[in-house]
Amino acid sequence: MDETATDAAVDAPADGATPGGPAADPVVVGEGIRKSYGGVDALDGVDLDVAAGEVFGLIGPNGAGKTTLVRALTGTTEAEGDLRVFGAPPRDVDPARIGLLPQSFDPPARLTARELVDYYGGLYDAARDTESVLEDVGMADDADAWYETLSGGQKRRTCVATAVVNDPDLLFLDEPTTGIDPAGRRAIHRLIERLAAGGTTVFLTSHAMDEVERLTDRVALLRDGRVIAVGAPDRLVSEHGGAPRLDATLADPTTDATVEAVASGVRERLGGEPTVEATDDGLRVRGVRPEDIGDAVAALDAAGVAFDSLSWSEPSLEDVYLRLTGEEYARRGDGGLPDEGVGRGRRAADGATPDGGDR
Structure with a gap:
């Protein structure tokens, strides 16, 4: 985080x-x-x-x-x-x-x-x-x-x-x-x-x-x-959303060498410090503006990286959420909290069950 x-x-x-x-x-x-x-x-x-x-x-x-x-x-x-x-x-x-x-x-x-x-x-x-x-x-x-x-x-x-x-x-x-x-x-x-x-x-x-x-x-x-x-x-x-990103789904498994080769090519073509990182199914290049997509693709080609698909996206509220909470979240304590035994507000119907769920 x-x-x-x-x-x-x-x-x-x-x-x-x-x-x-x-x-x-x-x-x-x-x-x-x-x-x-x-x-x-x-x-x-x-x-x-x-x-x-x-x-x-x-x-x-x-x-x-x-x-x-x-x-x-x-x-x-x-x-x-x-x-x-x-x-x-x-x-x-x-x-x-x-x-x-x-x-x-x-x-x-x-x-x-x-x-x-x-x-x-x-x-x-x-x-x-x-x-x-x-x-x-x-x-x-x-x-x-x-x-x-x-x-x-x-x-x-x-x-x-x-x-x-x-x-x-x-x-x-x-x-x-x-x-x-x-x-x-x-x-x-x-x-x-x-x-x-x-x-x-x-x-x-x-x-x-x-x-x-x-x-x-x-x-x-x-x-x-x-x-x-x-x-x-x-x-x-x-x-807090971060930079726009280009995601590439790769035909072959992503290796550290692949990431470094693409990062070097991207820096050479785009300048600055765009970030290249491995994802579950390929690569993510952060800091790619719409007009830079062609240069990013050229960097993939120059590095000999074959890809099945590309998608570009701007940051969203989901990115804010993940950045500020972390992609993995561990509950505090060793166990959950008890349900409080309340129904729907102060006028629960007969037969309504306790309101459980997220704390």
Whole structure:
């Protein structure tokens, strides 16, 4: 891992003065949030704020503390520190103003998708029309199927519907598109965009970096229970994403001699200090601008390197994630953390099972 990059990210200020950054009176505020399970600190002094109408993303490795942070902010688990939602402690907020989709949510299986949305809508004095909500999540055609017969993606879309049926002012979505096919993901993305355009504040956690990059105004990266970087996705990519790269899939195994020969040729043709490294299936040349691709290919040819395919790409939020967390992540401690035994928010349906998943 690049410790210099990590240190710089820790010191980077939030985007409070930039468009899309937090307003003077944030909807969500957390200062010094801490939560421990035994000897493991799930949250270790987290600070954050989320503005009204903002789509705020939270990313990080499994075990980083994302789900625990969502639970703390929604009042489904106790945590130390100053936590305020709409200016009040999370448990004092009117539940009708909050929508929550936990990472794990198992509603009664012998109800149809329509009946489930009707049920959760009935918990509130004013709720959205069930049919329009089912349409929003792409479940209108399967509304009368029992939940237990639905595919994993259809179940997840139904769960999203139960989280938005009360038309919340603040919506927490913990991995909303897990297991959903591309068409279903697009439907959920469009729904999030419409909600945000209408003034709903959205707090989104996801392992899909393309999803976070597309949807969020700002994103915080959580590692070992601490926020190590926060900002607009394009700013984080610019500061920590690294250089554009050219990936070559080679016909023969990559050797140290191959890497050195290509590196020498690339430096000769491009100047500067482009980096050449071995990958699982070939080579990666970092620092190749679009206009330099031809020279990089010439360096491969001059080194006698045969390749099956080439691909060029600019850095993305995934590169930021990998650079600041490391490509391999070891969980802290010798074991996992216990599930907390909470269902879907503060109004779990009868038969709902504990909300497990990422800490």
